[in-house]
Structure formats: structure tokens, C-alpha cells
Amino acid sequence: xxxxxxxxxxxxxxxxxxxxxxxxxxxxxxxxxxxxxxxxxxxxxxxxxxxxxxxxxxxxxxxxxxxxxxxxxxxxxxxxxxxxxxxxxxxxxxxxxxxxxxxxxxxxxxxxxxxxxxxxxxxxxxxxxxxxxxxxxxxxxxxxxxxxxxxxxxxxxxxxxxxxxxxxxxxxxxxxxxxxxxxxxxxxxxxxxxxxxxxxxxxxxxxxxxxxxxxxxxxxxxxxxxxxxxxxxxxxxxxxxxxxxxxxxxxxxxxxxxxxxxxxxxxxxxxxxxxxxxxxxxxxxxxxxxxxxxxxxxxxxxxxxxxxxxxxxxxxxxxxxxxxxxxxxxxxxxxxxxxxxxxxxxxxxxxxxxxxxxxxxxxxxxxxxxxxxxxxxxxxxxxxxxxxxxxxxxxxxxxxxxxxxxxxxxxxxxxxxxxxxxxxxxxxxxxxxxxxxxxxxxxxxxxxxxxxxxxxxxxxxxx
Numbered sequence: 001x002x003x004x005x006x007x008x009x010x011x012x013x014x015x016x017x018x019x020x021x022x023x024x025x026x027x028x029x030x031x032x033x034x035x036x037x038x039x040x041x042x043x044x045x046x047x048x049x050x051x052x053x054x055x056x057x058x059x060x061x062x063x064x065x066x067x068x069x070x071x072x073x074x075x076x077x078x079x080x081x082x083x084x085x086x087x088x089x090x091x092x093x094x095x096x097x098x099x100x101x102x103x104x105x106x107x108x109x110x111x112x113x114x115x116x117x118x119x120x121x122x123x124x125x126x127x128x129x130x131x132x133x134x135x136x137x138x139x140x141x142x143x144x145x146x147x148x149x150x151x152x153x154x155x156x157x158x159x160x161x162x163x164x165x166x167x168x169x170x171x172x173x174x175x176x177x178x179x180x181x182x183x184x185x186x187x188x189x190x191x192x193x194x195x196x197x198x199x200x201x202x203x204x205x206x207x208x209x210x211x212x213x214x215x216x217x218x219x220x221x222x223x224x225x226x227x228x229x230x231x232x233x234x235x236x237x238x239x240x241x242x243x244x245x246x247x248x249x250x251x252x253x254x255x256x257x258x259x260x261x262x263x264x265x266x267x268x269x270x271x272x273x274x275x276x277x278x279x280x281x282x283x284x285x286x287x288x289x290x291x292x293x294x295x296x297x298x299x300x301x302x303x304x305x306x307x308x309x310x311x312x313x314x315x316x317x318x319x320x321x322x323x324x325x326x327x328x329x330x331x332x333x334x335x336x337x338x339x340x341x342x343x344x345x346x347x348x349x350x351x352x353x354x355x356x357x358x359x360x361x362x363x364x365x366x367x368x369x370x371x372x373x374x375x376x377x378x379x380x381x382x383x384x385x386x387x388x389x390x391x392x393x394x395x396x397x398x399x400x401x402x403x404x405x406x407x408x409x410x411x412x413x414x415x416x417x418x419x420x421x422x423x424x425x426x427x428x429x430x431x432x433x434x435x436x437x438x439x440x441x442x443x444x445x446x447x448x449x450x451x452x453x454x455x456x457x458x459x460x461x462x463x
Contacts, residue, residue: 012040016047020059029062033070036063045077053289056082057089064094072101080106080267084113092118096125104130104151104254108138127152137224137253145231146224148264149245149254154184158194158212162205180255183219185244186212192250195219221246222256228268229357231261272351272435304440311447318455321462327394328458331405336450338382339412343446346371346420347438354424354434361429364422371421372414379413380406400461408454416446 016039023032063071075083111122126134133151140146186194195215220238222245242257322328353359383406390402424434
């Protein structure tokens with residue numbers, strides 16, 4: 001019996017995409033808003049992804065003119081790269097209209113992306129309530145506590161009481177969607193951070209109580225310069241889901257919690273995956289201009305051409321051996337590919353341990369000794385399998401050939417895993433990006449080692 005299922009979700013996405021284009025064509029901003037607000041939330045991401053770069057800009061121009069809050073929220077369906085591309089195409093008026101509705105990390109990301117003149121315009125468009133905090137956070141690395149922190153927080157002077165807080169919450173009820181409301185933070189007359197208290201604990205206090213008298217002393221503080229590993233350490237050892245981020249001057253520029261940390265770690269892992277695959281310059285999607293995508297990929301491919309050619313040039317030095325034993329031409333890529341796979345496994349483990357803080361560039365010898373037995377055991381096992389296969393297929397032609405292949409792979413396997421494990425640490429020591437450079441450098445080295453080991457041993461034992 002055949003069960004047929006209808007792609008209802010796909011039809012819904014396509015219909016929404018057609019409706020968006022129709023609204024853009026007739027320049028009907030209100031109809032566009034209604035279509036998006038009333039659409040199935042599950043259909044929105046796929047429909048928006050189908051839009052070309054130009055269509056996205058036109059869509060956000062229309063939407064920001066009537067519903068800037070909706071326009072800002074829908075930008076979350078795009079990656080940082082796609083978001084920057086859309087905002088680049090908008091006029092200053094449209095950008096400023098949606099800017100206050102974006103999340104504070106997204107606002108900082110956009111400000112740092114644009115030229116100085118536009119940065120000044122956008123900085124002035126920051127929400128006045130948190131403008132000081134967000135300006136102070138602009139100087140920090142995007143992968144630090146100051147770079148990922150949320151600046152929309154509840155801050156009150158040290159003299160604040162429960163009644164004042166209640167009135168403030170009643171007056172600002174509309175901002176709950178954007179504001180971190182689980183804690184209230186206090187500052188002194190100089191604007192310096194004093195402490196914080198859980199909001200749920202406040203409402204059990206007498207109406208006239210001073211908040212300062214009930215500060216939670218167990219609340220830790222993060223410095224803006226802290227990297228993601230240090231942030232994770234603080235959050236893992238604290239009973240609080242978020243912690244305040246306070247700079248050296250005592251100004252609290254925001255809070256950071258597991259949500260911000262996980263988003264930053266996800267972006268970091270995405271970037272590392274792209275770089276390991278040879279895609280540089282940030283996120284890539286097929287709605288981007290072809291030439292731009294070509295240039296990004298060529299950044300990886302052109303140096304790889306030179307490195308690969310250097311490795312292959314070793315073969316030219318042993319042409320006379322290959323001429324006598326044609327089977328070696330088939331064996332060379334097999335040994336090289338298997339060695340490269342073994343080396344890449346070691347690279348992946350080292351890059352992960354570097355990112356989590358389990359390793360440092362000083363641990364080169366430790367990693368080499370840990371990888372050595374793996375290279376030996378796997379080399380012997382896989383080398384033996386290759387030897388048996390070579391004997392069954394071509395063993396009668398040259399009995400020494402299977403043994404030569406096995407020994408060649410053992411040598412290549414050992415060196416591949418040792419180099420693969422230590423290379424990211426060495427690159428890190430010289431302030432080079434391990435995710436970006438490890439793969440092409442390792443491929444060149446493993447190819448060269450594999451080619452040389454096979455051909456040199458053949459020269460020694462077959463001639």
C-alpha cells in the first residue's frame with residue numbers, strides 16, 4: 001500500500017512568498033504587514049529565505065514604514081550576514097525606525113559593521129533608556145561578555161523602594177518584550193554598580209522597603225573582557241541564570257546568561273565549520289551575488305592550488321619507479337586520503353578542546369604523546385587491511401608490494417595524527433586561526449608524507 005502525503009507546509013510557504021512579492025509590487029505596506037502578522041509562524045522563515053537580496057530590501061522598506069517592531073522581529077529569521085546585507089540597502093530613515101526594536105547585541109553588530117558616518121547616525125538612534133550602556137559595550141569583542149551582553153536591563157538608584165519599582169513596572173509594561181525583567185539592579189550616585197535582587201523576591205517585601213537593604217550577595221559579576229569559556233564557567237558555578245556585566249569604571253553595561261552564551265557558541269561553531277570547509281568571510285547563502293560567493297571561495301582555493309602542487313611535485317622525483325610499477329599510481333591517492341582522514345579527526349578534536357579551554361598552545365607535547373598510540377594502532381590495523389587487499393588483487397605480481405603498502409600507511413598514519421593534533425595548537429601560538437588554516441596545511445603535509453613514504457620505500461625494496 002502506498003501512502004501519499006501532501007506537502008501542505010510547502011504550499012503554505014510558497015503562497016506566503018507570492019503574497020509578499022505581490023505586496024512589494026503594488027507597494028502596499030499595510031497588506032504586507034497583515035499577511036506576515038497573520039501567517040503561520042512555521043511558514044514565515046522559509047518564505048523569507050526565498051526572497052532575493054533586492055526583494056528583501058524592498059520588503060523591509062515597506063514594513064518598517066508601518067510596523068517597525070514587526071520588521072525588527074522578522075530580521076531574526078536571517079543570519080548576521082544576511083541581516084547586515086538587508087540593513088545596508090535601507091535608507092537612514094528606515095534603519096532608525098527599526099533600530100530601537102532590535103536586540104542590543106544585534107544593534108552593536110550593525111553599528112560596528114558600518115562606516116564611521118553611519119555609525120554615528122545609528123549610535124544616536126539607540127534607545128535613550130540604555131544608550132550609555134550600549135555605547136560602552138561597543139568597544140568589546142563580539143565573542144566577549146561585553147560583546148554578547150543584553151543591555152535592556154532594569155536599573156534603579158540606590159535609594160529606590162519597592163513602591164518606586166512597582167510604579168516603574170506599571171509605566172513601562174509595554175517594554176517587557178525587550179527587557180530583562182528577572183532582576184533589578186542598583187547603582188550609586190556615581191552610576192556605579194552596587195548589586196542586584198531577583199524581581200520575584202521584591203514583591204514579598206513591604207511596600208516602602210529600600211531595595212538596597214535586600215541585595216542578593218550571591219550574585220556574581222562578569223567583566224566585559226571575559227571570553228565565552230570564562231562566562232560559561234561563571235554561569236555553571238552560579239545558581240543565577242544571568243549575571244551582571246560590569247566594566248572597570250563600575251558601569252553595568254548589561255547582563256549575560258545562558259541564552260546569550262549559547263547563541264554566541266552556536267555562531268562560533270558555525271563560523272569554524274565554514275572556515276574548516278574553506279568558506280571565508282562569514283555566512284554564505286545562495287541568495288548572495290555569484291561574484292561575491294566566488295571571491296570568498298577562491299580565497300581558500302587559490303592558496304590550496306599552490307600547496308597541493310607542492311605536494312604532488314614529490315611524485316615527479318620518482319617517475320622511474322611508477323613507470324615500472326604502475327600499481328603505485330593507484331596506491332598513492334589511497335594512502336594519502338586515508339592519512340588525511342586520520343589527521344582531520346585529530347584536528348577536529350584539538351580545535352574543539354581549544355575552543356572549550358581544555359587545551360592551550362603549550363600542550364603540544366601532551367597532544368603528540370596522546371595521538372601517538374592512536375596513530376600506531378590504527379595504522380597497523382588499516383595498513384594490514386590494505387596489505388591483504390593488495391595481496392589478493394596484485395600480490396602475485398610483486399610479493400613485497402603488500403608489505404610496502406602496510407608499512408607506508410603505518411608511517412603516514414602516525415605522522416598524520418601527530419601533526420593533525422598539534423597543528424591547531426601551533427597555529428594558535430602564533431595568533432593564527434586554527435579553523436581556517438589547519439585543513440589546507442594538514443592536507444599538504446599528509447599528501448607529501450604519504451607520497452614520499454610509498455615511493456621512497458618502493459625505491460628501497462622494489463628496485
